[in-house]
Amino acid sequence: MDQATRLEVRKRAGNRCEYCRLRQEDEKENPFHVEHIIAQQHGGLDAVGNLALACSWCNAIKGPNLASLDPDSGLLTRLYHPRKDSWVEHFRRDGAFIFGLTDVGRTTAWLLRFNDTDNINQRLILDELGELD
Ligand SMILES: [Zn+2]
Incomplete structure (x- = not known):
């Protein structure tokens, strides 16, 4: 993946995580990743249509996952596709x-642990600073 592709993905995303919506400027010490929505091990390509900007947290937890179990129904459910x-x-x-x-939203929010304590505390601070939108 070349630098121009990385820049295009970052610009398209408005420099924010396409899963949890965290802004890169609020996470300066952890550069966001250009991730494969469909992981390469599942045949996903480097094409911009298969790429998304993700914070370190979302990228690390999502990994190559494409689906998980809906926490309400227990049914196998695909993940959110940015x-x-x-x-x-x-x-x-x-x-x-x-x-x-x-x-899809419940499964993704659960798998990526959007509401873990650390993430909630970070959003509370950003909200107090008026930086959460
Ligand atoms: Zn994220």
């Missing part, structure tokens, strides 16, 4: 919490 899905259709932020609105 190129094909709309964030606001699948998630809603309420204060420092990010809730899944659909099976």
Whole structure:
């Protein structure tokens, strides 16, 4: 993957994680990653349509996962796809919490642990600073 592709992905994402919506400027010490939505081990390509910007947390936890079990139904459910899905259709932020609105949203929020204590505390601080949007 060349530097121009990385820059294109970062610009398209508005320099924020396409999963949890954290902004790179609020996580300066941990550069965000250009990740493969469909991992290369599953046949995913380096094409921009298969790439997303992800914070270190989301990137590390997602890894090559494509699906998990919906915490409500227990059914195998695909993960949120930043190129094909709309964030606001699948998630809603309420204060420092990010809730899944659909099976895809619930499964992704659960697997990527959007509401772990550290993430909630970080969003609470950003909210106090008026930097959470
Ligand atoms: Zn993230």
